[in-house]
Amino acid sequence: MPQDPHCLSLLARRLAAHGPLSNEDHAAIFALPCDVRTLDAARYIVREGEPPSICAVLISGFAYRQKLTSDGVRQIVSLLIPGEPLDFQSLFLSVADHSIQALTEAEIGFIPRPQMHALLVARPAVARAVLINSLVEASIGREWLLNVGRRDARARLAHFLCEFAVRMDAQGLGNSGGYEVPMTQEQLGDVLGLTAVHVNRTLRALEGDGLLKRDGRRIIFTRWADLRAEADFSARYLHLDQTAPAGAAQPG
Amino acid sequence: MPQDPHCLSLLARRLAAHGPLSNEDHAAIFALPCDVRTLDAARYIVREGEPPSICAVLISGFAYRQKLTSDGVRQIVSLLIPGEPLDFQSLFLSVADHSIQALTEAEIGFIPRPQMHALLVARPAVARAVLINSLVEASIGREWLLNVGRRDARARLAHFLCEFAVRMDAQGLGNSGGYEVPMTQEQLGDVLGLTAVHVNRTLRALEGDGLLKRDGRRIIFTRWADLRAEADFSARYLHLDQTAPAGAAQPG
DNA sequence: CGTTATCTTGACCGTCGTCAAACAGGGTGG
């Protein structure tokens, strides 16, 4: 199987942010085989209920984790941005409890499970970083639960926009001119537990109040501090001190 | 520091369910120091924002993880039942992103962080079990997000009741006569993203439709299959094959 | 230039929240 230095360096950088890795750790990561494929938007990467098969890193584009109720209503439970590991939990569990789908066209590096597993056994520091990565994801999940359970549509949407911006910044994907939110209003609704119609109204309300400007799907933060206040946003739950070398810069 | 065989055997049993542990692994667990204390209901075990200090196992009673919005509205993001590890994530993260509070009077075994940390370094199989435990918790969190985001109050409440029953069974705390749900309707609301008033109405509606009977806080499942169907409940996300030696028995 | 997905808007409705009051139960102290 081929290797892909870019994919592996993304992975190494992400893991190194969660804890110091030795030269040997780095070398072991860079020895991984890695098959890069480009998937169209909406393609499934993992399907709920299936036995785990893959172990992947998102190189470019976006993906999400989703669950469905029996009557087909969707909830997006996690948004994955470039550089993030995709399905390392499959190394340890025997069925997928959720699906993973490409949100946009996405480049994904596939690493065979046996090699990844061997790496984690041989290199405890790497295993530790993978564990921390999953703890941070779980923390984000808890904040989403608070968001969906206890904040109204306006704060909920604002909160998501803040989180997206801060996470992108922390991954070094910041963009001072604003952010292209890579999803339709329907998908935003699926993240927030709202309908597309209400997302639309809420977005326009925020825009109408001057808290942001929009240009297509690009969001420009005109009054970041105010938006953040409306969102009741604090970056603590992102554990950025254990995710990025330095704290994330504020967008805007 | 004293030891407590009961606390350590609970921990060992829980971890062994996530993957095979050798005799050495068991011996290492049983060598841990463990200080058991009884906490009153509502006592804080961990406070959001504080540096992590403890590492604990819930021996008896119940606890929950919670987060607050800035205006003081609470969301319970996780319910912890006897036998479950309480705050192992504190071993790896530098701030607590949520609070942990005793729900009822609870016996808790406190293990010093250094010793726990040493155990995980020395015994990879134990570290693996701890990781799997956190993955299962994250899976439950995702299901809760689906529940709160996409199911109406009736299904949401029914779903929680099913989950509680199945988890209790899986921990060997099953009770054929029904389950004492150890929380007020207000706390149930905080789990479900509802108000106490609406929880009350929904509970009575379920009772009125004959899907369950109540005796104080005891819930008797009169029509388990129907309740489960209303709840859209499937136990897959609990990963019981990696939690308990055998599949959980159905209550009722 | 037609076709489709996405966004936008309006009218209407229902679930759930809010407020308030009554009721039950358990503990405490007189």
Added chain:
DNA sequence: CCACCCTGTTTGACGACGGTCAAGATAACG
């Protein structure tokens, strides 16, 4: 033993946030 809490449950009236349905406007795309 009874009065008096205090917490938790129950119930009703009312209102609002967000859902539903439907249509039209834009934009993306072949």
